[in-house]
Amino acid sequence: MNLSLKPATCTVKSEISITGSKSETNRLLLLQALYPAIVLKNTSNSDDSEVMTKALNTKDSVIDVHHAGTAMRFLTAYFATQENREVILTGSSRMKERPIKILVDALNQLGASITYEEKEGFPPIKIKGQQLSKNKVSLPANISSQYISALLLIAPKLENGLELQLEGKITSVPYIKMTLALLEEIGVETSFKENTITIQSKKEIQARQLTVESDWSSASYFYAIAALSETGTEIKLSSYKKHSLQGDSVLAEIYRKLGVDTIYEGNSIILKKSTARIAETLKLNLNDSPDIAQTIAVTCFGLGITCHLSGLHTLKIKETDRLEALKTELEKLGAVIKVTQDTLELGKSEEIKSGVSITTYDDHRMAMAFAPLALKVPIIIKDAGVVSKSYPHFWEDIKSIGFQMSEI
Structure with a gap:
């Protein structure tokens, strides 16, 4: 048209x-998948959020996120933690040109099992979900904040939480702070001092309703x-x-x-x-x-x-x-x-x-x-x-x- x-x-x-912020909605949708006690209001009606919702609720083994970059990054981290679940995450031709290696490397350092189906460093990727027991990882600080947020969002469900070291000057600080604020809103303890972010493990949370700005x-x-x-x-x-x-x-x-x-x-x-x-x-x-x-x-x-x-x-x-x-x-x-x-x-x-x-x-x-x-x-x-x-x-x-x- x-x-x-x-x-x-x-x-x-x-x-x-x-309607609600796409950035907030997609973070909260992932947290809701990890903690079903969360109820959401005023969620985004964007394609990206619909893709995210569908992916989190499907039992399919191949998940196509189309152009949704946020969904690709957040879902990579999410499915890495889902024991006994194996999925292939793919997307549009443009998505297959967008790098994912930094996030995949970080997750694999934590004990994940993620491999590439086509080109090294790019989607589509195969993820074999499992419990991640390691809790320390480092990332370049000048990368997209979505890589960082993807790790932070799954951190409270990791057996020993997460200590994330950011190397260099940090990009998109507000988006990192948004993720931390949403974690704190559901009762997760976080710390962001200089270039180190620490997230405490939290198995369950109290039921609560959250309204997306x-x-x-x-x-x-x-x-x-x-x-x-x-x-x-x-x-x-x-x-x-x-x-x-x-x-x-x-x-x-x-x-x-x-x-x-x-x-x-x-x-x-x-x-x-x-x-x-x-x-x-x-x-x-x-x-x-x-x-x-x-x-x-x-x-x-x-x-x-x-x-x-x-x-x-x-x-x-x-x-x-x-x-x-x-x-x-x-x-x-x-x-x-x-x-x-x-x-x-x-x-x-x-x-x-x-x-x-x-x-x-x-x-x-x-x-x-x-x-x-x-x-x-x-x-x-x-x-x-x-x-x-x-x-x-x-x-x-x-x-x-x-x-x-x-x-x-």
């Missing part, structure tokens, strides 16, 4: 309800819409907490520099386009929140300001090489842009080319990050259905606040 978006004015006052990454697209809208535009989003576990909640601070104020009201946030002067250039290190880089880059382009984003090395191994994809698509629109292995530099643009078709590369964030530009020029989003990976109702939601679109 390709969508043609026409320039429209965002409704001055709009309200959107966003709405997804801040999904909120990023509405921040972009507010930034590109007329002064006075307000968008109300629920359900959000002022003190969030999600690293992407830094959006509130970042977008204040782009003319958007965040007002906390009960369990909602109101994004208001203010008359405040917008920064002429934006310089950010997104080491702790790389998932919002695409939205920020496109927003800056739409506002005609320069930006320099760093800390983006994990974007090279996402659903696509997000840095190269951003460069290609922004250049189509007339941007002057340079990318390296971990940075993006956007020059000032005087004009946005009209009617450009944006390729999405099987990447949900490419589709949603570019959509707000329809407030400025007609734009076509190719393979628009890819948004279902994290935000299935995205197109309906932006249509409800004034976007005009037609399928072509």
Whole structure:
């Protein structure tokens, strides 16, 4: 499905309800599988979370996670601990290009039995579940936090808990802290001192209900819409907490520099386009929140300001090489842009080319990050259905606040 978006004015006052954080949901789904006493509310309706739910409940011996990178990493750790269970974890052609060796090596060091079915270091993998009695392992600290979180989530069910040593400078600290906070919420003792994380073993927990906070990454697209809208535009989003576990909640601070104020009201946030002067250039290190880089880059382009984003090395191994994809698509629109292995530099643009078709590369964030530009020029989003990976109702939601679109 390709969508043609026409320039429209965002409704001055709009309200959107966003489902639970994919990051929190997938962590809690794994913990629920380990501790069935957990009851969950406001879980994500994303494809990734549905894949995770299905995989945790199936008895099949071959499990296909499609494009779901989080599910691949978390399930690798989970099935390694499931005694007398043997599964093959596989995925899309892109998933078979995404490395898993660091996690597999760490699990095998703990006593797991995981082998490769095709290419060394990449899915598909065969996992023979068994009890893991070893409790010390080390990992490079600059890798995707999902490798680290995968180990932390299974740690309380290990016979002797886990002591994880991170070597070097740590990437995506908020996601690690999110995992630890969720473990503590269910009664697991944790410690994070300097580069050492310790998780105590816990066989059972007391029954409890947990409500997932709405997804801040999904909120990023509405921040972009507010930034590109007329002064006075307000968008109300629920359900959000002022003190969030999600690293992407830094959006509130970042977008204040782009003319958007965040007002906390009960369990909602109101994004208001203010008359405040917008920064002429934006310089950010997104080491702790790389998932919002695409939205920020496109927003800056739409506002005609320069930006320099760093800390983006994990974007090279996402659903696509997000840095190269951003460069290609922004250049189509007339941007002057340079990318390296971990940075993006956007020059000032005087004009946005009209009617450009944006390729999405099987990447949900490419589709949603570019959509707000329809407030400025007609734009076509190719393979628009890819948004279902994290935000299935995205197109309906932006249509409800004034976007005009037609399928072509």
